Amino acid sequence: MIVVQKYGGSSVGDVERMKRVAERIVGTRNEGHDVVVVVSAMGDTTDELVDMAARINRRPPQRELDILLTAGERISMSLLAMAIDDLGVSARSFTGSQAGIITDTVHGKARILAVTPERVREALDAGHVVIVAGFQGVSRDTHDITTLGRGGSDTTAVALAAALEADACEIYTDVDGVYTADPRIVPAARKVERLSYEEMLELAAQGAKVLQVRSVEFGRNHGVRIHVRSSFNSSEGTWIVPQEDMVEDAIISGVAHDTSEAKVTVVGVPDRPGVAAGMFTALADANINVDMIVQNISSEGRTDISFTLPRGEIDQATELLDARLPEIGAERLIVNPSVAKVSLVGAGMKTHPGVAARMFAALSRAGVNIQMISTSTIRVSVIIDDAKVDDAVRAVHAEFGLGADALIEEQGAG
Amino acid sequence: MIVVQKYGGSSVGDVERMKRVAERIVGTRNEGHDVVVVVSAMGDTTDELVDMAARINRRPPQRELDILLTAGERISMSLLAMAIDDLGVSARSFTGSQAGIITDTVHGKARILAVTPERVREALDAGHVVIVAGFQGVSRDTHDITTLGRGGSDTTAVALAAALEADACEIYTDVDGVYTADPRIVPAARKVERLSYEEMLELAAQGAKVLQVRSVEFGRNHGVRIHVRSSFNSSEGTWIVPQEDMVEDAIISGVAHDTSEAKVTVVGVPDRPGVAAGMFTALADANINVDMIVQNISSEGRTDISFTLPRGEIDQATELLDARLPEIGAERLIVNPSVAKVSLVGAGMKTHPGVAARMFAALSRAGVNIQMISTSTIRVSVIIDDAKVDDAVRAVHAEFGLGADALIEEQGAG
Numbered sequence: 001m002i003v004v005q006k007y008g009g010s011s012v013g014d015v016e017r018m019k020r021v022a023e024r025i026v027g028t029r030n031e032g033h034d035v036v037v038v039v040s041a042m043g044d045t046t047d048e049l050v051d052m053a054a055r056i057n058r059r060p061p062q063r064e065l066d067i068l069l070t071a072g073e074r075i076s077m078s079l080l081a082m083a084i085d086d087l088g089v090s091a092r093s094f095t096g097s098q099a100g101i102i103t104d105t106v107h108g109k110a111r112i113l114a115v116t117p118e119r120v121r122e123a124l125d126a127g128h129v130v131i132v133a134g135f136q137g138v139s140r141d142t143h144d145i146t147t148l149g150r151g152g153s154d155t156t157a158v159a160l161a162a163a164l165e166a167d168a169c170e171i172y173t174d175v176d177g178v179y180t181a182d183p184r185i186v187p188a189a190r191k192v193e194r195l196s197y198e199e200m201l202e203l204a205a206q207g208a209k210v211l212q213v214r215s216v217e218f219g220r221n222h223g224v225r226i227h228v229r230s231s232f233n234s235s236e237g238t239w240i241v242p243q244e245d246m247v248e249d250a251i252i253s254g255v256a257h258d259t260s261e262a263k264v265t266v267v268g269v270p271d272r273p274g275v276a277a278g279m280f281t282a283l284a285d286a287n288i289n290v291d292m293i294v295q296n297i298s299s300e301g302r303t304d305i306s307f308t309l310p311r312g313e314i315d316q317a318t319e320l321l322d323a324r325l326p327e328i329g330a331e332r333l334i335v336n337p338s339v340a341k342v343s344l345v346g347a348g349m350k351t352h353p354g355v356a357a358r359m360f361a362a363l364s365r366a367g368v369n370i371q372m373i374s375t376s377t378i379r380v381s382v383i384i385d386d387a388k389v390d391d392a393v394r395a396v397h398a399e400f401g402l403g404a405d406a407l408i409e410e411q412g413a414g
Numbered sequence: 415m416i417v418v419q420k421y422g423g424s425s426v427g428d429v430e431r432m433k434r435v436a437e438r439i440v441g442t443r444n445e446g447h448d449v450v451v452v453v454s455a456m457g458d459t460t461d462e463l464v465d466m467a468a469r470i471n472r473r474p475p476q477r478e479l480d481i482l483l484t485a486g487e488r489i490s491m492s493l494l495a496m497a498i499d500d501l502g503v504s505a506r507s508f509t510g511s512q513a514g515i516i517t518d519t520v521h522g523k524a525r526i527l528a529v530t531p532e533r534v535r536e537a538l539d540a541g542h543v544v545i546v547a548g549f550q551g552v553s554r555d556t557h558d559i560t561t562l563g564r565g566g567s568d569t570t571a572v573a574l575a576a577a578l579e580a581d582a583c584e585i586y587t588d589v590d591g592v593y594t595a596d597p598r599i600v601p602a603a604r605k606v607e608r609l610s611y612e613e614m615l616e617l618a619a620q621g622a623k624v625l626q627v628r629s630v631e632f633g634r635n636h637g638v639r640i641h642v643r644s645s646f647n648s649s650e651g652t653w654i655v656p657q658e659d660m661v662e663d664a665i666i667s668g669v670a671h672d673t674s675e676a677k678v679t680v681v682g683v684p685d686r687p688g689v690a691a692g693m694f695t696a697l698a699d700a701n702i703n704v705d706m707i708v709q710n711i712s713s714e715g716r717t718d719i720s721f722t723l724p725r726g727e728i729d730q731a732t733e734l735l736d737a738r739l740p741e742i743g744a745e746r747l748i749v750n751p752s753v754a755k756v757s758l759v760g761a762g763m764k765t766h767p768g769v770a771a772r773m774f775a776a777l778s779r780a781g782v783n784i785q786m787i788s789t790s791t792i793r794v795s796v797i798i799d800d801a802k803v804d805d806a807v808r809a810v811h812a813e814f815g816l817g818a819d820a821l822i823e824e825q826g827a828g
Contacts, residue, residue: 015466015469015470018470019470049489052429052489052493053492053493053496055429056429056432056433056493056496056497056500057496057497057499057500058500060496060499061495061496061499061504063506064492064493064495064496064499064505064506064507065492065496067488067491067492067495067507068488068489068492068493068496070488071485071488071489071492072485074481074482074484074485074488075463075466075482075485077481078467078478078479078481078482078485079466079467079470079478079482081475081478081481082467082470082471082474082475082478082479082482083470083471085471085474085475085478086470086471086472090475091478092477092478093478093481098557119557143512143533
């Protein structure tokens with residue numbers, strides 16, 4: 001019985017917390033499991049290293065930045081192994097490279113191509129607890145050290161769980177599961193017991209910061225059962241499981257919100273084939289992560305295209321598009337950095353028409369104006385003024401009766 | 415023309431110093447050299463990591479401690495590469511493992527078994543400045559990360575210079591070369607221009623803290639020309655070269671002193687074969703580094719054996735020997751923690767008799783009592799009261815005319 005556990009930076013933020021994590025690991029081990037632990041850098045280590053790099057070179061080469069950042073997990077993984085050893089249980093730590101996390105060469109946000117955990121298996125067979133550095137791997141082509149991007153330790157854990165055919169992948173975090181909405185905004189929000197990968201993907205992508213999106217994709221592709229839970233208590237968290245393991249789909253699983261994006265509208269785009277493609281190819285080539293894209297019908301041969309992107313990338317994007325406006329033949333750009341996205345997610349929505357309409361009506365009653373709309377089969381997202389985000393989340397949460405009181409009514413005894 | 419440069423922790427102690435080091439490296443590169451740089455951890459990083467480990471586990475497993483400590487060079491090497499990049503020159507950093515520093519598995523003080531610097535060569539051929547993490551390697555047998563012990567970056571540099579057949583190995587430090595004596599004690603001490611490996615080995619082993627002993631051994635075994643110089647100015651330092659490159663042997667190269675040792679005397683040891691061997695085998699098994707050993711003739715079937723060892727190991731040694739006194743058949747131990755060792759080193763002393771006698775006479779005139787004597791063909795060492803160490807060094811230095819004024823007289827135009 002192999003269990004993979006992942007502890008984030010705040011769970012190992014100082015020596016005392018690290019000792020508590022070691023006790024939890026030894027506890028799992030004493031229950032008879034083989035334990036593989038994926039650990040992030042301690043507390044703010046990664047941010048501090050990024051700051052130091054910025055003081056040396058305003059545009060540090062990505063290869064070297066990756067080497068620098070991986071020092072953070074090197075410190076946390078060896079200290080955690082020492083803390084476990086101090087409790088009388090032998091532990092062996094391995095870097096991403098040593099643990100066989102093979103990636104492409106996109107420094108700063110590499111993708112895992114393969115996992116070859118021979119050394120991890122040998123160490124487990126020899127009776128050790130195994131600690132693996134999260135967030136990092138080694139490039140198959142250049143043999144250089146790579147990092148997987150923010151939240152990459154989640155993906156390391158799920159990928160290792162898949163490769164080791166682990167019974168579960170436990171993601172320890174500072175919240176005790178996935179909630180129907182952010183409890184700081186909606187006090188009545190309740191913890192969700194189970195979610196399908198698809199629902200979690202929509203929630204994660206739409207701003208529930210519990211899990212990195214790619215880790216959920218990895219889990220879905222390899223059937224890894226993921227348990228998101230608190231590192232500060234022992235209660236059950238939220239399980240993320242295959243669709244077929246869901247007893248019954250809740251109509252709505254939760255409301256997510258995201259205030260990290262900005263909106264750009266390109267006004268007066270000629271309504272010709274290839275114009276939009278050219279625009280978004282240029283943005284993709286510059287590694288700008290465009291999220292929601294909306295284009296409405298055109299009038300007089302011209303249309304407006306709006307999209308959202310991370311606020312940090314807005315200068316680069318507008319610079320790039322401004323330079324191409326003549327070539328595109330568009331009139332001008334409108335940039336709105338103060339938007340929020342609110343999303344309603346639920347697998348049951350597929351078979352329950354009218355969910356979007358109910359959501360829009362609830363927003364309207366709460367005085368929230370909708371700027372953009374985008375939907376998938378299990379999600380409805382709207383872009384609104386970010387000053388209204390709390391009102392919007394509360395209104396939608398209440399409309400669909402997601403609060404603790406509503407639980408019995410919605411789900412019955414299940 | 416390959417040049418290997420090694421910068422110690424104080425040379426890269428903060429961002430500003432690191433930028434200065436980067437400028438020096440780029441300068442060497444602009445002179446037309448291929449440059450390989452070996453770098454230590456910044457400032458007190460290693461000590462801080464050791465402290466953190468001690469807070470987690472009073473006896474941290476050595477394998478994990480090595481992983482932890484190597485994070486220090488990982489940070490300094492990537493930051494240094496960024497600083498060089500910031501000056502418009504491309505740089506690539508490599509860990510000890512990536513640079514092919516292959517060691518045995520003695521964690522904490524591993525020995526280099528082989529150097530296979532293929533990736534370093536490829537990066538040089540591609541036009542990059544190469545930065546290599548000092549102090550670390552990878553075990554041939556276990557593929558685990560190892561460290562080479564304090565000062566190990568010197569050995570990394572010399573070993574790489576040997577493997578790359580570099581034209582020179584420059585060791586940058588906070589002093590500007592090897593002096594005839596410690597200038598803080600003997601203001602008239604002068605910088606030595608050239609030393610043979612053998613002389614440097616005696617000086618380094620006898621307490622001149624400029625270079626790690628093993629790096630000099632490595633240099634001698636592979637004929638690497640080592641240049642010890644200051645990272646704060648551009649003047650020539652001290653060259654350490656093969657004996658045959660010495661124009662003429664100076665009778666005396668310098669006076670070294672060491673106040674880090676203690677003296678133990680085992681009184682009344684039965685004068686039987688095997689007794690001394692048993693005693694020192696027991697100390698060696700406990701990893702206690704015995705330095706000087708003196709045994710005089712016996713009287714009435716018993717003799718006294720004295721030896722020196724690092725002060726930090728004195729408790730362990732006396733505990734071990736006390737327990738064995740009955741078995742050894744000796745009477746008692748006398749421990750003296752307040753001793754100093756003063757050594758006179760010079761290749762010319764082989765062919766100039768009377769050097770030891772002149773040294774002893776000079777010490778006598780200075781009122782310094784000699785407690786132990788030990789000699790090699792190019793060295794005379796004495797153990798004295800450590801309160802007298804400054805007097806002793808000055809007296810010996812003056813006796814052999816090692817000061818700046820004496821230079822012309824001793825060495826002529828050479």
